[in-house]
Amino acid sequence: MRIGNIAxxxxxxxxxxxxxxxxxxxxxxxxxxxxxxxxxxxxxxxVTAGTGRELTIxxxxxxxxxxxxxxxxxxxxxxxxxxxxxxxxxHNVVTISAGGMNGGGGNLVIExxxxxxxxxxxxxxxxxxxxxxxxxxxIENTNGSIRLTNVSGSVVAHTLNGGVTASLxxxxxxxxxxxxxMNGKVDVTLPADTKARLRLKSDNGSxxxxxxxxxxxxxSKTVVEDTRSKNGKYRISVDRNVTGTINGGGPEYTxxxxxxxxxxxxx
Numbered sequence: 001m002r003i004g005n006i007a008x009x010x011x012x013x014x015x016x017x018x019x020x021x022x023x024x025x026x027x028x029x030x031x032x033x034x035x036x037x038x039x040x041x042x043x044x045x046x047v048t049a050g051t052g053r054e055l056t057i058x059x060x061x062x063x064x065x066x067x068x069x070x071x072x073x074x075x076x077x078x079x080x081x082x083x084x085x086x087x088x089x090x091h092n093v094v095t096i097s098a099g100g101m102n103g104g105g106g107n108l109v110i111e112x113x114x115x116x117x118x119x120x121x122x123x124x125x126x127x128x129x130x131x132x133x134x135x136x137x138x139i140e141n142t143n144g145s146i147r148l149t150n151v152s153g154s155v156v157a158h159t160l161n162g163g164v165t166a167s168l169x170x171x172x173x174x175x176x177x178x179x180x181x182m183n184g185k186v187d188v189t190l191p192a193d194t195k196a197r198l199r200l201k202s203d204n205g206s207x208x209x210x211x212x213x214x215x216x217x218x219x220s221k222t223v224v225e226d227t228r229s230k231n232g233k234y235r236i237s238v239d240r241n242v243t244g245t246i247n248g249g250g251p252e253y254t255x256x257x258x259x260x261x262x263x264x265x266x267x
Contacts (some may be wrong), residue, residue, distance in 0.1 A: 001260070006049065009146055012247050018197075021058070021059050021060075022057070022058040022059075023056065023057050023087065025052055025054075025055040025058050025078070025087060025094055026089065027054070027092055027094075028089065028091065029092055029233070030054070030055045030068075030113070031053070032094050033039075033113075033115040033116060033117065033135065034055060034093045034094060034095070034112055034113055034115070034117070035092065035094065035117040035118075035119070036055075036110065036112060036117070036195065036234070037093065037094070037095045037096070037119040037120075038095075038097075038110070038118075038119070038120050039097050039098065039121045039122075040098045040122040040125055041098055041123050041124065042098075042106070042122075042124045042125065043098065043107040043124075043125045043127065044107045044108070044126045044127050044129075044144070045120050045122055045127075045128045046108065046109045046110065046127075047110045047111075047112060047118060047130045047133060047146070048109075048110070048112075048131045048132060048133075049110055049111075049114040049116070049131065049132035049133045050113065050114075050132075051111060051115070053113055054113075055094060055110070055113070056110070056111045057085075057096065057108060057109070057110050058107055058108075058110075059085055059106050059107065059109070059201045061137070065221045071263075072159065073222035078159070081214065082166065082250070085097070085098050085106070085108075092188060096108065107125075111216070112133065114132065114133065114134050114197055115134050115135060116133050116134070116135050117135035117136045117137070118130065118133060118135060118136075118137040118138065118164065119137075119138045119140065119217055120137075120139050120140070120142075121139075121140045122133045122137070122141050122142070123142045124142070124144075125141065125143070125163075126144045127141070127146070127147060128141050128145075128147070129144050129145070129147045129148075129149075130147070130149070130151055130232070131149045132149070132150050132151065133152075134152040134153050135152075136153055136154045137153060137156070137157070137165060138156045138174070139156070140157040140158050140159070141158075141160075141162060142155075142160050142161070143160065143161045143162070143262075144159065144161070144162045145159060145165070145184065146158075146159050146162065146163075146164045147165045147166075148166040148167065148168075149167050150167055151165075151166070151168055151169065152168060152169050152170040152172060153172050153173070154172070154173060154175040154177055155168070155177050155178075155179065155185060156178075157179050157198050158180045159181050159182070159184060160181070160183065161183050161184070162181040162184045163181060163184035163185040163187065163260065164179045164180070164181050164184065164185075164186045164187070164188070165185075165187045166187070166188045166189065167189040167192055167267070168188075168189065168191060168267070169191070169267075171190070171194055171218050172231070174175070174251050175248065175251055176251045176252045176253065176254070177196075177251070177253045177254070178253070178254040178256075178259065179253075179254070179256075180254065180255070180256040181256075181257040182258050182259070183257075183258065183259045183260065184257060184259070184260050185205075185260040185261050185263070186255050186256070186257050186260065186261075186263070187258065187262075187265075188236070188255065188264055188265070189265040189266075189267050190265070190266065190267060191265065191267050192266045194245075194246060194247060194266055195245055195247040195249060196245070196249065197243065197244075197245050197249045197250060197251035198213060198245065198246065198252075198253050198264070199241055199242075199243050199252055199253065199254045199255070200242040200244075200255050201241045201242065201255075201257075202256070202257050202258075202261065202262050203257075203258045203260060204259045204260075205257060205259065205260045205261040205262065206226045206261050207255075207260075207262050207264075208261065208262070208264070209259070209265070209266075210264075210265060210266050211246045211247075211266050212246065213244040213245070215242065215243070215246070216243045216244055224236050
């Protein structure tokens with residue numbers, strides 16, 4: 001259904017052995033870059049660059065494994081349920097939203113033109129995977145990993161409970177990038193000619209790179225907080241970051257994890 005210049009698609013994924021739906025989203029201008037904004041509360045997101053000028057979305061309810069672990073109470077039969085999705089297209093901006101925390105959501109598989117900007121978020125999904133897409137990417141996964149393969153452009157990727165693995169073919173623009181995790185390894189591969197200033201921190205892990213990193217002087221910062229006059233405490237904290245440049249320096253790239261190693265590879 002199109003309302004003015006906005007195409008709106010709503011569909012329900014019936015729960016079952018093959019509970020899948022596939023839709024093609026009409027783009028306002030297929031020759032121009034696309035922006036995808038997708039939020040899934042429960043489920044994974046997978047995005048791949050297609051060879052055509054269309055955007056297709058395949059969804060499943062993401063419930064199969066969960067249902068197999070849930071036995072019906074004695075004398076009762078599972079009736080099922082539905083996981084809903086809404087898709088809206090407005091001048092090449094495609095917004096996808098899934099159901100709420102209580103059983104809503106599902107897994108998304110998206111095929112999109114190569115030149116696509118991504119803003120993806122999942123809360124209780126296993127992974128976010130992106131392959132071959134060129135654009136500005138903002139990726140957030142609360143309970144799961146992030147994997148980017150042969151992407152180009154710029155990346156801001158953050159996860160709380162999972163690792164971040166990224167391989168960039170090309171870096172376009174003079175933009176800062178960030179790869180961070182709370183509990184997981186950060187493993188990033190950059191083009192050999194990448195010019196950047198690296199900001200590195202691993203609280204409980206090590207940092208490795210095969211780039212020739214020119215380390216800067218100790219960037220430790222001492223922060224003093226004194227609230228004793230208000231019946232508080234006197235606190236000193238030291239922020240220990242390692243900073244350095246590769247290929248003469250450039251925009252700032254942040255690599256950070258609390259529990260895990262940081263690996264920066266030269267492609």
